[in-house]
Amino acid sequence: MDIHIVERITLRGHEEVIDSNLETRIDKLLSKGFYKPIIVDSETLVILDGHHKWTAAGVLDLDWVPVVKVDYLEDSSVAVDVWPECGKKKISKREVIEMGLSEGVFPPKTSRHSFGFEVPSIQVPLETLR
Numbered sequence: 001m002d003i004h005i006v007e008r009i010t011l012r013g014h015e016e017v018i019d020s021n022l023e024t025r026i027d028k029l030l031s032k033g034f035y036k037p038i039i040v041d042s043e044t045l046v047i048l049d050g051h052h053k054w055t056a057a058g059v060l061d062l063d064w065v066p067v068v069k070v071d072y073l074e075d076s077s078v079a080v081d082v083w084p085e086c087g088k089k090k091i092s093k094r095e096v097i098e099m100g101l102s103e104g105v106f107p108p109k110t111s112r113h114s115f116g117f118e119v120p121s122i123q124v125p126l127e128t129l130r
Contacts, residue, residue: 001068001120003037005129008057008065011038012046014100016108017055025052026059034066034124039115042069046100048078048113062129066122070115072097077116083109 028035038050047054048070057065070078073093080096082088091111099106 001117003066003120003122004069005064005124006045006067008054008062010045011040011054011065011067012044012100013051013054013105014046014096015051015106015110017052018108021052021108022055022059025056029053029056029060029126032123033126034129035121036119037066037068037122039113039119040067040069041072041097041100043071043073044097044101046072046097048072048080048096048111049115049119057129060126062126064129066124066129068119075116079114081112081114083112086110 034053036050036053038053039048040046041048054065072078080091080093082091086107086109088110096111
């Protein structure tokens with residue numbers, strides 16, 4: 001699985017983050033460096049998994065972030081569902097992309113992605129991403 005280092009500002013979020021989870025993610029990045037890549041759609045760079053890491057990278061003034069790119073709309077091993085009690089009964093991949101390309105965002109924990117692969121562990125020191 002290829003890990004790409006991309007400019008943080010090129011990524012597009014589609015969900016809000018939870019403040020307490022963000023603080024946890026910042027602490028973890030500070031202690032471990034980047035330990036898991038952000039998963040993004042290869043065409044649009046919409047974030048599928050890793051909104052808290054991406055937001056934490058911004059708080060920490062990182063210019064670059066590690067990502068795994070997937071062909072979101074075509075790869076049947078990448079699935080999306082909704083989190084229980086998120087207020088939606090279902091969500092489509094197209095809705096996720098459209099929200100990521102818009103100026104809006106879904107509430108936190110709306111989309112729930114699953115991947116037909118294990119997200120790899122990585123070790124990228126924060127200094128190399130500034």
